[in-house]
Amino acid sequence: MKKVLVTLVVFALALPAWARVDIWCTTDGNEATVNFRVVGEPNKVSGFGLDITVDHGGKIKSISNLSADYWVYPGSIVILNGEVNDVGTPIGDPVKFPGTLGGLDTNGISLEMGALHDPPGDAYLPSSGVLLKFKVNPTQDVCVTIRENAVRGGVVLTNPSIAVDPNFTGRCFGGDCYPKTYAHYADWKLMNPALRNCWCAKPIGSGYQCDGDAAGDVQGLPKYRVYTNDFNILVANWKKIITDATLNPCADFDRLPQGLPKYRVYTNDFNILVANWKKTDAQLPGNCPRP
Helix, strand or coil, rough: HHHHHHHHHHHHHCCCEEEEEEEEEECCEEEEEEEEEEECCCCCEEEEEEEEEECCCCEEEEEEEECCCCCCCCCCCCECCCCCEECCEHHHHHHCCCCCCCCEEECCCEEEECCCCCCCCCCHHHCEEEEEEEEECCCCCCCCEEEECCCCCEECCCCCCEEEEEECCCEEECCCCCCCCCHHHHEEEEEHCHHHHHHHHCCCCCCCCCHCCCCCCCCCCCHHHHCHHHHHHHCCCCEECCCCCCCCHHHCCCCCCCCCCCCCCCHHHHHHHCCCCCHHHHHHCCCCCCC
């Protein structure tokens, strides 16, 4: 046990600090609300470059309730003689810009939303809020996936030198994405709804979370599924319990409490991460969750 804890400390000291930004959606009828929140970081978000997709034949039909703080749409804003002539739209044009999804009336939109304040500064920006709402055609069992669009800028803080670790959580219309028949469903329902859907199957989750993929991404040219981003998240949640509001369930790889304090992130989870360290998608089943 001592060797494990020493290893954790050494790795934690060697890894860079990341700012976490949660981006998730909630649903009501056929309308979804996209929310954001900066966690444990005084700097705010200056811009969002996101891809939002729906599956199972769903289409995004319209957007509304656009954030008043992120009203700059770099892909289509028109400025003449120093004045904004047309604010444009946050939805990227797939004809004009590479790396952009199809747009309205397709299964995906690419968003560019930025902040501009005079004078500039974090005091004028919220640490959480609603980015926008969108409606889908009334197809049953449509699931929403949110991802960073690096081509359109990704998620950037007002201090661009601070790296951002965005945490995306999708949502399914018409029900939970985690099966009610699974033994861990009751625990899943108790966890932070902005973070817990990483436990779900694709396309909401990555399909690799139970094998050590806490970040829901791949890293490096070998495209490691389990690597330093996942380790950072595990360290940040070490020995947290289910009632801790700061717990990130994505680091709970075995989905079980451990010990009398009922730690959600502890040595069993660390062992899973170590066993799959630097493995790629091809080396892992990719079928999380498992009964």
